[in-house]
Amino acid sequence: MVLVGVAWLASSSALGAQETGSLRIEQAVSLALSRNERARIADLNVTVASAAVDKARTAFLPTLGVAGIYTQKPDDVIDPTKSHSYSATTSAVLSQPLLNAGAFPLYASARRTLDATAAQTTDDKRVLAFDAARAFFTALSAEAVLAAANTRLDTAKANLKDTQDRVAGQFAGTSSNDVTRASIDLANAVVEVENDKGATRVAYVSLAYTINAPIPVHLDPPDAILAAGRQTVPAADGLVRLAIARRPDLQSKRFLGVAAHDFAQEPLLRLVPTLGVSGTFQLSTDETLVGHGFYNTEFVTLTLAWPLFDAGVRYADKRARDAAASIADLTTDELARNVDEQVRAACATLEAAQNALSAAKTAQDAAHKNVTETDVLYKQGLAKAIELVDATDSAFLADVAYVTSEYGVALAYLSLRQAMGLDPLGTVLQ
Numbered sequence: 001m002v003l004v005g006v007a008w009l010a011s012s013s014a015l016g017a018q019e020t021g022s023l024r025i026e027q028a029v030s031l032a033l034s035r036n037e038r039a040r041i042a043d044l045n046v047t048v049a050s051a052a053v054d055k056a057r058t059a060f061l062p063t064l065g066v067a068g069i070y071t072q073k074p075d076d077v078i079d080p081t082k083s084h085s086y087s088a089t090t091s092a093v094l095s096q097p098l099l100n101a102g103a104f105p106l107y108a109s110a111r112r113t114l115d116a117t118a119a120q121t122t123d124d125k126r127v128l129a130f131d132a133a134r135a136f137f138t139a140l141s142a143e144a145v146l147a148a149a150n151t152r153l154d155t156a157k158a159n160l161k162d163t164q165d166r167v168a169g170q171f172a173g174t175s176s177n178d179v180t181r182a183s184i185d186l187a188n189a190v191v192e193v194e195n196d197k198g199a200t201r202v203a204y205v206s207l208a209y210t211i212n213a214p215i216p217v218h219l220d221p222p223d224a225i226l227a228a229g230r231q232t233v234p235a236a237d238g239l240v241r242l243a244i245a246r247r248p249d250l251q252s253k254r255f256l257g258v259a260a261h262d263f264a265q266e267p268l269l270r271l272v273p274t275l276g277v278s279g280t281f282q283l284s285t286d287e288t289l290v291g292h293g294f295y296n297t298e299f300v301t302l303t304l305a306w307p308l309f310d311a312g313v314r315y316a317d318k319r320a321r322d323a324a325a326s327i328a329d330l331t332t333d334e335l336a337r338n339v340d341e342q343v344r345a346a347c348a349t350l351e352a353a354q355n356a357l358s359a360a361k362t363a364q365d366a367a368h369k370n371v372t373e374t375d376v377l378y379k380q381g382l383a384k385a386i387e388l389v390d391a392t393d394s395a396f397l398a399d400v401a402y403v404t405s406e407y408g409v410a411l412a413y414l415s416l417r418q419a420m421g422l423d424p425l426g427t428v429l430q
Contacts, residue, residue, distance in 0.1 A: 023216040025136045025225070026425060028207065032132035033125055035212035042124040049110075049117035056110040059103035062096040091282040101272040109262035116255035123248040126423060128210075130414060133424035135210045137410050139203040140219050144403035146196040149189070152396040156182070156189040159392065163385050171381060178385035185389045192396075226406070228427035229413030230354060236347045239420055239429060243343050244336060246421035253335050257328040264321035267314040273306035339419065346416035353405065353412040360398070360405040367391075367398035 033039050072086045097103075160182040167179055208215040244250065283296045374391040377383035414424055422429070 022218045022220055023136075024220045025133060025222040028132050028136045028211050029129045029425060031211035031213050032128050036128055036132075036210065037212070038128050039125050042121040046114070046117050046121050049114040053107070053110045053114050056103070056107040059097060059100055059107065062094060064092070064094050066090070066092045087285065089282060089284040091280055093278055093280045095276060095278040097274070097276045099273070099275040101269040101274075102266045105262045105265035105269065109259045109266075112255045112259035112262060116252045116259060119248045119252035119255060123252065126248065126421075127418070130418045130424045132207075132210050133414055134411060135203070135207040136219060136222075137407050137414070139200070139207045140221060141404060141407035142196070142200040142203040143219065144407070145400050146193070146200045148396055148399035148403060149193045149196045151399070152392065153186075153189040153193050155392050156186040156389075159385070159388060160186050181386050181389055185393070222410075224427050225413065225425070226410055229350070229409040230357070233347050233351050233354075233416075234429055236344045239347065239416075240340050240343045242430065243339050243420040247339055248421060250332070250335055250339060250421075253328070253332040257325065257332050260321070260325035260328040264318065264325045267317040267321065270307060270310070270314045273304055276303045277301065278303070342419035343416070346412065346419045350409070350412040350416050353409040357402075357405040357409050360402040364395075364398040364402040367395040371395045 067090070069089045070086065071088070160179070163178045163182040167176060204215050278301045279298070280301070281296065281298050283294060285294045371388075371391045371394075374383050374388050378385065378388045416429065417424060417426065420429065
């Protein structure tokens with residue numbers, strides 16, 4: 001996956017960017033994948049599944065054990081001159097399973113579960129990368145809205161001063177009410193700036209939480225991704241086929257389905273006898289024996305176990321596991337349909353966001369033209385101050401609508417990439 005490619009972004013590089021106060025989206029994703037606890041938990045899940053495979057493999061491997069027994073008797077009836085006697089035995093037992101039919105599907109199930117966990121880990125990290133990218137764009141959007149609010153505040157200050165000057169100079173068409181109206185607009189602009197400052201700080205804090213790093217000072221807009229989001233959306237049918245073949249979470253569900261079917265084979269295999277062999281070497285000494293010497297014994301044991309009737313447990317397990325396997329298959333089918341829906345919905349959302357951005361740009365241009373024209377008329381005494389205030393407010397709302405639409409396109413583009421099983425950093429939908 002392309003997602004793995006972000007590993008080349010060294011941690012030192014990302015930290016170096018923070019020291020200069022600037023953070024790029026590639027660095028934000030890299031920090032999230034290297035520092036966020038969710039990525040570590042995903043890796044540990046693979047460790048757990050791998051250990052389960054090792055445990056299942058032990059059904060085919062030999063075991064070796066050593067035991068020792070030392071016995072001391074307080075009264076020696078053989079030799080009254082001794083206050084005690086003793087005996088010691090040491091034995092080593094080597095056991096090797098020869099036939100355990102049920103171990104084969106259990107081992108196969110554990111291996112498929114490991115494959116499923118590895119695929120799910122890839123998807124968990126991919127989702128984390130998208131969370132970091134979205135937090136990055138959310139912070140950028142909040143910062144852009146704050147910039148528009150600051151521009152409105154500067155304009156409101158300039159309008160108030162100009163109105164005060166015109167009233168003081170007794171220009172025609174101006175009155176003290178114009179100053180009052182301009183003062184109200186300035187107060188509203190201050191309120192907007194403070195609210196947007198809070199929203200921006202919250203967005204930066206959320207980004208810092210996701211990447212598990214200090215709050216960045218500045219974010220570099222990812223121009224390549226912004227431009228990619230404005231490209232014509234390909235046909236949904238082709239994107240759906242790519243998503244079905246690529247999505248790691250869907251691959252994980254498929255592996256889990258195979259594992260469930262393997263697991264369901266084990267109960268009836270309990271009808272097959274189990275066969276094992278063990279060899280024992282025993283070394284003993286006993287003070288009560290003549291000569292007090294050591295003696296050893298060796299023997300081999302062949303074990304056959306055939307559980308003919310287990311009160312129906314195996315058949316109950318079989319029914320339950322077959323049902324679980326069917327559930328796994330249905331879950332995979334449902335997710336495949338959901339992937340289809342996600343891709344088509346993301347395509348529709350992206351196209352709508354692109355259209356909204358185009359309309360927002362038209363509205364922004366018209367709003368700023370209206371401000372310029374109204375300002376000229378106001379200075380000529382042909383427009384009232386309230387008209388200039390309204391024009392300025394409309395321009396601010398148009399600016400906010402535009403930047404919100406701009407980053408809305410980027411977020412919609414990220415949603416489409418996520419639905420397709422891609423990473424958040426690419427610029428091509430393939």
